[in-house]
Amino acid sequence: MQTLRVVCYLNQFFGQLGGEDKAGVGPQVMPGAVGAARAVQQALGEAGTVVATVLCGDNYVAEHPDTAVAELLQLVAAQHPDLVVTGPAFLAGRYGVACGALCAGVQTQLKVPAVTGMHAENPGVELYRRQVYIVPTAAEATHMLDEVRRLVSLGLKLARRQPLASPTDEGYFPRGLTHNTLVDHNAAQRATAMLLAKLAGQQIVSEVPLPDFPQIPAPPPIKELRHATIALVTDGGFVPQGNPDRIEALAATRYGAYSIQGQQQLDPGQYDNVHRGYDTTYVKQDPHRLLPVDVARELEQQGAIGKLHETVYSTTGVATTLAHSARMGREIAAQLRAAGVDAVILTST
Amino acid sequence: MTPVAVMVGANRIVPAAGIIHPLGNAELSAEDEKTLRRRIVAKALQALQTEVVQPTVFGSDEGTTTKPGGEQAGT
Numbered sequence: 001m002q003t004l005r006v007v008c009y010l011n012q013f014f015g016q017l018g019g020e021d022k023a024g025v026g027p028q029v030m031p032g033a034v035g036a037a038r039a040v041q042q043a044l045g046e047a048g049t050v051v052a053t054v055l056c057g058d059n060y061v062a063e064h065p066d067t068a069v070a071e072l073l074q075l076v077a078a079q080h081p082d083l084v085v086t087g088p089a090f091l092a093g094r095y096g097v098a099c100g101a102l103c104a105g106v107q108t109q110l111k112v113p114a115v116t117g118m119h120a121e122n123p124g125v126e127l128y129r130r131q132v133y134i135v136p137t138a139a140e141a142t143h144m145l146d147e148v149r150r151l152v153s154l155g156l157k158l159a160r161r162q163p164l165a166s167p168t169d170e171g172y173f174p175r176g177l178t179h180n181t182l183v184d185h186n187a188a189q190r191a192t193a194m195l196l197a198k199l200a201g202q203q204i205v206s207e208v209p210l211p212d213f214p215q216i217p218a219p220p221p222i223k224e225l226r227h228a229t230i231a232l233v234t235d236g237g238f239v240p241q242g243n244p245d246r247i248e249a250l251a252a253t254r255y256g257a258y259s260i261q262g263q264q265q266l267d268p269g270q271y272d273n274v275h276r277g278y279d280t281t282y283v284k285q286d287p288h289r290l291l292p293v294d295v296a297r298e299l300e301q302q303g304a305i306g307k308l309h310e311t312v313y314s315t316t317g318v319a320t321t322l323a324h325s326a327r328m329g330r331e332i333a334a335q336l337r338a339a340g341v342d343a344v345i346l347t348s349t
Numbered sequence: 350m351t352p353v354a355v356m357v358g359a360n361r362i363v364p365a366a367g368i369i370h371p372l373g374n375a376e377l378s379a380e381d382e383k384t385l386r387r388r389i390v391a392k393a394l395q396a397l398q399t400e401v402v403q404p405t406v407f408g409s410d411e412g413t414t415t416k417p418g419g420e421q422a423g424t
Contacts, residue, residue, distance in 0.1 A: 218360035218401045225398060236371070282370040288386065289373030295383070295390045305394070343397045345390065348350065349368050 004048035004159050007079045008037035009086040009102055011095045015055035025057035027071045039145050040085050043152035052079045058094035069101050077110050083159040088117030088147055091139040096124025103132040113158035117151045129173040211322050228342040231309035235317030236290045236349040237275025249276035255315035255328045265294040277318030278349050290347055309341050355404045361396040362406045365389050
């Protein structure tokens with residue numbers, strides 16, 4: 001088999017240039033395997049040769065985000081590698097981000113396969129795992145040779161254009177891709193087996209990993225309701241006729257802000273509903289079944305609340321990604337806060 | 350859908366009248382439907398005035414709050 005040309009990338013520490021005092025050092029290249037790259041050479045054995053080690057200080061990359069990766073790419077390209085191995089960066093954040101960015105550049109600009117390794121909580125994982133193959137490592141370099149072996153074994157498969165198994169079987173962070181596979185048992189059989197295993201106190205692995213929702217601290221309660229401005233927000237698909245903001249019927253990426261100024265109640269003839277996740281017949285007949293503008297106006301006029309905010313916000317909450325939901329929530333909250341709103345009643349279907 | 354609201358970490362949760370008309374009920378008379386809506390909004394306002402430290406469901410019984418168990422979500 002052909003011996004592959006491998007280029008390694010290391011920071012100042014693993015490249016044995018020095019510690020934090022050398023973190024500002026710019027890109028440079030050394031022939032052969034230097035510092036931690038010797039572990040890569042050891043793991044490669046006869047399969048490949050580390051022809052050069054590219055080095056750069058962590059601060060240099062972090063402080064020159066626009067130019068540092070381009071400079072490193074030039075040094076890498078000059079070596080004509082078949083495979084690029086960066087890190088492993090363990091839990092070192094600046095190093096991890098640099099490794100991810102360089103791998104991404106190597107793949108897209110040099111069209112050369114690249115692989116890196118880092119700890120699950122390295123910020124480089126979340127930034128680059130969708131683009132780059134990242135092998136999980138421990139937080140520190142205690143078991144570096146073993147981890148480098150896994151990294152190199154994945155890198156060799158990439159360089160040889162061999163098919164990869166799933167992230168769990170192959171050992172890299174999921175890239176967010178789905179593949180169809182054939183399994184021996186249907187869903188009912190698998191679910192039953194899982195239930196029986198669970199009842200027997202055995203470990204089970206769900207086929208549908210749940211997203212991890214961060215805990216949001218509860219805002220303090222409203223002290224003086226009769227002086228508070230209350231806004232109405234909904235994810236139930238409420239839109240003016242014609243859906244002027246083109247809010248998607250599902251998997252929404254947009255929301256609308258609609259004035260209810262001067263409206264004692266909502267006129268069903270002026271509104272529509274574009275939510276594709278429930279039977280919207282009844283909320284189209286009477287939008288108050290979703291957005292209680294009529295009752296909120298009463299409370300405003302009775303003085304029970306200080307003011308009903310004159311803008312309502314709406315989107316469709318159906319198959320909406322967590323990322324878009326969080327973004328839309330942040331944007332709506334910023335607008336409400338700027339408008340002096342004290343609290344929100346968000347009606348959901 | 351309150352278990353979902355608890356799971357995603359909404360802090361003040363008021364059970365409403367159903368998915369297809371959370372703030373109403375087409376089977377009620379117009380008057381009764383508005384009474385129902387007033388009651389749910391009043392409960393929401395009560396929730397907004399209540400100190401909470403974790404996702405809390407403000408149950409239908411007047412004045413009581415129930416703290417959901419953390420285990421049922423996602424199992």
